Amino acid sequence: MRIYRTAKGIVVEEGNTYKLAPGGQWDSLFQQDDLPAYLAGLLERALPLDAFNLDKLLPPIDGQEVWAAGVTYFRSRTARMEESSQAGGQSFYDRVYEADRPELFFKSTAHRTVTHNQTVAIRRDSSWSVPEPELALVVDSRARLIGYTVGNDMSARDIEGANPLYLPQAKVYDRSCSLGPGLLITSEPLPGSTDIQLTIRRQEEDIFTGATRISEMKRSPEELIEYLFRQNSFPRGCFLLTGTGIVPPNNLSIRPGDTIRISIEPIGTLINQVE
Template sequence: MPNQIVRYATTDGAGAGVGLRDGDTGVVRALAAPSLAALLREGSAALRKAVESPGDEVPGARLLPPVDGLTEVWASGVTYLRSSEARQEESQVADVYARVYDAARPELFFKSPAWRVCGDGEPIGVRVDSDIDVPEPELALVCDAHGDIVGLTICDDVSSRSIEGENPLYLPQAKIYSGSCALGPGIAPIWEIPDPAALSIAVTVLRDGDVAWSGQTSTARMRRGFAELVEYLFRQATFPDGAVLSTGTGLVPDLDFCLAPGDEVVVEIEGVGRLANPVRSATREAFGWLTPAPDRHAA
């Protein structure tokens, strides 16, 4: 397991902190920063300085989603051939996805504010008004406020294939709802990853102790480069607390597969980490713990 920049809470109720988690021991050491958002606001030099000089061990640290403040989560679509094929299979307007795969401009869409993100071990949700729901395991780029890629994390871009397939204009409903975005468990510093463009990505969906679906791919199969995606995201927008940009999925099950409450989704990315989440129905009652928004993880 790599070293990771993490957010954490402690049992004394002192509030959320930011630290460095040792990949071998799991020990979390505090970083000299009020928040992760503050580090992303200052930029890559400040982040690297903090990571290279961790402080004291934090006993009893409980990991939180690695995103806070005004940091936004965005996502890329149709960046792998498999994703293009799957979108065409499900869609009543298949030509849209064939065209965007080859287009100069990438598909980018808003995924989640920081407060709605689920962390490692926390439940993710499937819509009750959807017939086909799937995990979308993706490598996510953590960018500072200046648009520099400073780290990598794992994103599960949980999605409704049936809603998006009915009409591409329903994309926000298929992609943005309670429990639809999981990140974590932490952020691997980009300078510690030898080749981010050639990382293996694996996903397993467990159901009643058995493997219901699994798959494996590599970021080497992406059609678009990381710098290109980030440039388009930052081209006409500012992100004062940085941004997380998920880079799209190359792993999509056949149309006869659907996530179900009680499943567990496990995503592993070489050199980045392992993200595991149980599945629930995305009802208001099941995900009421996501709010009140800014301070849900303060204790």
């Protein structure tokens, strides 16, 4: 089952049908003792839709926070060490990759987050920015994994590389995060063979393509969630980006007008233009 947030309410996709569930509150999805039963109740009152346009969605976030895990893939560890070498920060990334405690950081709130077919932004004071395609965990208020979505963690690599303490500025700014198109609601873990695919397109040409599998992640979703909820509460649930294993070459920086396409099946495809 997939669910989408729209201006008219929650839309539920089952099979090849779409239904509008009027009156459903987005935050309530993250606060249920029994989410499947709650969704079944919404479907009983839902209205079938003759057509549904994925290009006119709201970001699938309301009162939730977005957090992110860093250096969870070996490729990310190597890239972070390279970009921070001149600042002498490369050992931090090597050590956190091997440490018991993961790197976790605050990423976004609803007003900083966009969704499918909306524009992400580049920091004006950055000359080297890239998208980071990531599997996003959907976590309820009780620290239970209730689903997945596609995430784009926009990052200013030159700012973080200059000094690891600049990470919040490299990661957190308006339209630095994209989620969507919707949420895949499931209690089943995704298979390790699940692919994450990234394409960056410029002037009708694919200038970068890359792929990884979630089996390449060093840490499990359950481990990341457990650390995130230590001494930390999320009354309306949260999203947790799980890190990237796809890193464009050092000579590539996205530009206004580029298109970013991230696909994770069976979740969906998230497309954003760059501004």
